[in-house]
Amino acid sequence: MREEQTILIVGGYGHVGTRIARRLIDRRTGAVVIAGRDVDKASQAAAQLGCCASTIDLSDPCHWEHALADIDMVVVCIDQDEVAFASFALSRGLIYIDVTASDDFFRKVEQLEDLARVNRGCAVLSVGFAPGLTNLMVKACAERLDRVHNAAIGIMLGLGDDHGPAAIAWTLNRIVAAEQSSKVVELPFGLKRKKHPALAFDFADQHVLRRTLAIPDTATYLTFDSAAISRLTFRALPLLRGRVAAVPILTSLLSRMRFGSKRAALSITVTGTRKGEPWSVTTLYEGQREAEITAEVAALAVERVLSVRPAAGVHHLETLMKLDDIAAQLHDEGGMTHLSEGRCCPPFIG
Structure with a gap:
């Protein structure tokens, strides 16, 4: 060779x-x-x-x-x-x-x-970013537990970011196809752990992690950098569901419009037991520009x-x-990670 x-x-x-x-x-x-x-x-x-x-x-x-x-x-x-x-x-x-x-x-x-x-x-x-970095973060949390019960993956995308047309169309197609019962939950994002509404979303990472890490109770949620716009969007979902013809129009519109930040953040919480006690591990990532x-x-x-x-x-x-294999390089790119854990784990939101 x-x-x-x-x-x-x-x-x-x-x-x-x-x-x-x-x-x-x-x-x-x-x-x-x-x-x-x-x-x-x-x-x-x-x-x-x-x-x-x-x-x-x-x-x-x-x-x-x-x-x-x-x-x-x-x-x-x-x-x-x-x-x-x-x-x-x-x-x-x-x-x-x-x-x-x-x-x-x-x-x-x-x-x-x-x-x-x-x-x-x-x-x-x-x-x-997702799947990929999300998978590594779930693994990092799971490795701190003796037994894993469930995992919640929160993905935040910035509305001011330069998302490619293919990525926008992919996201819109899944929103249009989302089930009527898709739940909205509150998840912490950023080092200040500010809560954002997040929609249960069909990202691939939740399916992959059920197979690779054997965490059957895994769920992924989507939100945007503006909590207000996220809430408004999720409330308007019934008007979008099933309207496949609207996807090309919205894709073209959103490809040209820029409002909001270029923020890209992740919120990962894995719960289970450690030394026989209920335990929760949360890892947060904060960065800029999802494509980067x-x-x-x-x-x-x-x-x-x-x-x-x-x-x-x-x-x-x-x-x-492992997450540690790339953490330093992500930090050099401007990304920050923060891990916290504790005995009193919150109720799982999946």
């Missing part, structure tokens, strides 16, 4: 892909190749970043053999419904990292475990996997790393 590893970033000219590429190039992690269907966009991004470009269409297998020649790792930054490309990469013994947030997709990739092992390929999933945090977590995952290659198979981030 060559001394310098070559990393193909599919969707490398997109909202998150360019941020991952910039970090890997600045840190000289490996030889980065920007790839996608649009050769002009790939070439332009590569020229700006100072790396190479390539063309690949994940919907056309004819592109794959050539695009993956001399590639050691593939980082995919676009959503996929099927796993044909992941299967192709793993069958060639490559490292495959995906920043998608779809548990349906995760479950399909997990079915490639045997294929990956036979061909010495390695897939790493749940790489980003996703890119940082992904870049750190790339560095870790290249330096200490995991066993062949399909992995989620929390099975390979």
Whole structure:
């Protein structure tokens, strides 16, 4: 194997892909190749970043053999419904990292475990802000307990942040599809632990953690940086449910509008027992710009996997790393974490 590893970033000219590429190039992690269907966009991004470009269409297998020649790792930054490309990469013994947030997709990739092992390929999933950092924070809390009963994951997104159109559409589609009975709870965010209303939401991390950490009672909640706007939005949900046609319009509108902050925060509470007593552990994260945090977590995952290659198979981030492995780097990026625990655990909100 060559001394310098070559990393193909599919969707490398997109909202998150360019941020991952910039970090890997600045840190000289490996030889980065920007790839996608649009050769002009790939070439332009590569020229700006100072790396190479390539063309690949994940919907056309004819592109794959050539695009993956001399590639050691593939980082995919676009959503996929099927796993044909992941299967192709793993069958060639490559490292495959995906920043998608779809548990349906995760479950399909997990079915490639045997294929990956036979061909010495390695897939790493749940790489980003949520899932990803959320998974590591739940693990950090759970490890302080003798027995875990449940976990609550709160995710705060800033309305003034530069969210990509794909991320906005993804969130809106899940809001439109949310069940009528989706509950709203109050969760603490920030070092001042200010309470925000948060909506039970179908993020992938809760499903993944039930499988990887065996915490069956896990729930994820969504809120925005403005408590007032969050309450108003959640009260208006009945008007949005089922209105799929409204998603493109709202996506276009929200992609152009900026109001609120660029805040990105997490509130994790895991309850259980320690030394026979009921115990609660809470970890809070406070940062800025969700896409930047996703890119940082992904870049750190790339560095870790290249330096200490995991066993062949399909992995989620929390099975390979701990929060302590990346805490210092997140702090350097402006993020802050705070952990508190105590005997008198609050009633679980899941």
